[in-house]
Amino acid sequence: MRKNIVAGNWKMNTTLPEGVALAKAVNAALCGVTPKCDVIIAVPFTHLAPVNDVIDNSKLGLGAENCADHRSGAYTGEVSAPMVASTGAKYVILGHSERRQYYGETSEILKEKVNLALENGLTPIFCIGEVLEERENGTFFDVVKAQIEEALFDLSAEDFSKLILAYEPVWAIGTGKTATDDQAEEMHAYIRGVIEGKYGNEVAENTSILYGGSCKPSNAKALFAKPNVDGGLIGGASLDAESFMGIVTAFE
């Protein structure tokens, strides 16, 4: 059966001391509770190894927010999947809309990143989602389907089964404007159908599909109650241990 997951995406926030303190606070809040979901924090590259040292990996998974589309070599400033894995991180966010929008990440590039992440034992949290114009002009299903097909459908069923997907309508990210739980459920069910069409029912049913976009303690419960919403990818609200825990504990 697929897992429920709540994953924080810290983006480019927190200095190293601040990040270590935040990780410690989340880790401490998880001690003594048994959440009904896996909990992950995705942190800046500089924070990976020090954060890994202060968390209990059996309670809190660690991920990067990106990795390079090359294994190694003359790519100044890049951080490879093997480097990420060597810190103890187990996850990597790939295809976030901010990477697609500001850094020109295409499906071709993302395909390479997904392959390298999997080769290095990292679980990709692969983001998909339409922009406002596509929501308004009604092309959102086609857009999301193309994002999945182009970057992921060359994978074997075995490799595809290792992925976590995150549906993040771009118009809802950091805007305070959340998709309604019905809009999220509609898209998640659609995505599961797209996966089923390619890999069959078992793979589709076992794929965790997270919702991302202004998710907070006040709306998480309604979103997570939907049958095809398996948790959340959380930006802003993951920067405060209390609000992040308010989302972690939203699973009934």
Ligand code: PEP
């Ligand atoms: C995100 O960036 O993945 C995200 C969902 O951000 P926010 O929760 O701040 O909308």
